[in-house]
Amino acid sequence: MTTFERDAKTLELPWPFTGREAELELVRGSVAGGRQGIVVTGPAGRGKTRLVTEAVRGTDCARVAGTPDTRGLAFAAFAHLLPESVSLHRAVQLLSSVRLLLIDDAHLLDDASAALVHQLAVHGRTRLLVVATEGARTPGAISRLWTGELLPRLALEPLPREETARLLAAGADGPEALTVNRLHRLCQGDLRLLRELVDAVRERGLPRRVPDSDEWEWRGPVPVTATVRERTAHLLDRTGPGERETLDRLAFGEPLPADADTLDLAALEGLEAEGLVHVDEQGAVHLAHPLHGPVLRAAAGRLRARRLARTPDSxxxxxxxxxxxxxxxxxESDVRAVLAPVGEWLVAECGGIPARHAAVRARFARLRGELREAAAWSREGLRTTPGDPSCHREHALAAAQSGAPEHLPSTAAPHAARH
Structure with missing residues (x-):
């Protein structure tokens, strides 16, 4: 399903709506017949507004939205629907004739508007579609919509990797498998961030064409866009004793053992308590979000980066x-995901990976049925070592099992000819 109305927040044509068919039917059903509506929640950028916009497309729907600058003005969100001076009781009466009302960014509503939404839900004459951001300070009248069981709540889950791939491939061309994996890992379901990163990568001329393919690949540092800065401001603003040094050391060297001499344990405990780092079962410390490392590395000055940076050899x-x-x-034929961040970092930002590791990654991907990933990993190994037989074999097997033609990187062509 593709829409052509410009996105109200970005003033750009939206991406095709994909991967939310079940949620779309649920939201549509919640405002049909005798239903009273639904609350849709999720982190910023998850696609909440797009979902409810698709759900009410073609219907007679009144819309209001909260904004940060009007939280102190009574009924500010409803200014276009209500007279200038009105009581809560009168506002409920005036809006009772509205059959369907969409309230976007409900966590930003002023108290009077939030109380009005709550009363409309109590009266039940107006079907309500309420959108609120998880983790944000929300008026009690809004949170009581679902905690008080006035309306059901849909907590929007991240878009799965497969649907992210479909979304990215919706245009004339799409990214290859490792680029899809990287974007999905960095964005963690944040579709606004996903779009901004893809646009920034394209605008800066970073994609390169996969040989003999209509796909493109992205290697190199993460562009630090406005949305990236917004999503990581809480990280970059850390000023506690030892916190920034600890974060930077992790950014340039994760995973690190928790008892490493280079880590400030007091700072580490504080960062863990606030959810900025986590310790795995083996005692290794990681940054909590895949986006944090690239942003911290980008924010480090040249001298700091030179002091902390690791080389591929290290x-x-x-x-x-x-x-x-x-x-x-x-x-063991164990197809559960294996964390392998070092190999992913080498491919994404260091321009090469040993062929032996690439061949093993390709074989593991084939075991999991991820044939495009298998082909991509074997290509990376052949770029580093064009004559590597294991990577050549894995590339051929991935192509054969997928039914796709075997297109090797140009540097691997002489090796391919010998076979």
Whole structure:
């Protein structure tokens, strides 16, 4: 389903609506017949507004929205629907004739508007579609819509990786598998961030065409866009003793052991308590969000980056550990995901990866049925070592199993000719 109205927040043509068919039917059903409506919640950028906009498309729907600057003005969100001076009782009477009302950014409503929405839900004459951002300070009258069981709540889940791939491939061309994985990992379901990153990558000329393909790939640093800064402001503003140094060390070297001499344990405990880092079962410390590392690295000055940065050679031990974990999973036919951030970082930002690791990654991807990923990993290995037989074999197997033609990187062509 593709729409052509400009997005009210970005003034750009929206991406095709995809991957939310079940949620769309649920929202539509909630405002049909004798239903009273629904509250849709989720983190910023999750696609809440787009979902409800699609749900009411073609209907007679009144719309209001909260804004940060009008939280102190009574009934500010309803100014276009109500007379200048009105009581809550009179406002309920005036709006009772509205059959369907969409309230966007309800967490930003002024108290009077929030009370009005609550009373409309109590009276039940107006069907309500309420959108609120999770984690934001929300008026009690709004949160009581679902905690008081006046309206059901739909907590919007992140768009799955497969649907993210469909969304990215909706245009004339789309990204290859490792780029899809990287974008999905960085954005964690934040569709606004996803769009901004893709636009920034394109505008800066960073994509390169995959040979003999209509796909493109993105390698290199993450562009620090306005939305990226907004999403990571709480991280960049850390000023506690040792906090920024600890975060930067993790950004340039994660995962690190919790007892590493270079980490400030007091700062680490505070960061863990606030959800900015997490410690895995093996005792290794990671930044909590995949976007945090690239942003912290981009924000570091040249001297700081030179002091903290690791080189591909310095990652050899960590990469070998990841290769061993993947090899064990293959031997045991264990298709559960294996965390391997070092290999992903080398491909994404360092321009190359050892062919042995690439071949193992490709084989593991084939075991999981991820044939496009398998082909992409084997291509990366062949770029580094054009004559590597394991990568060539994995690329051929991925192509054969998917039914796709075998297109090798140009640097691997001589090797391919010998076979």
């Amino acid at each position: 990652c050899a031990t960590a990469l070998e550990t990841e290769t061993a974990a993947l090899t064990r999973a293959i031997a």
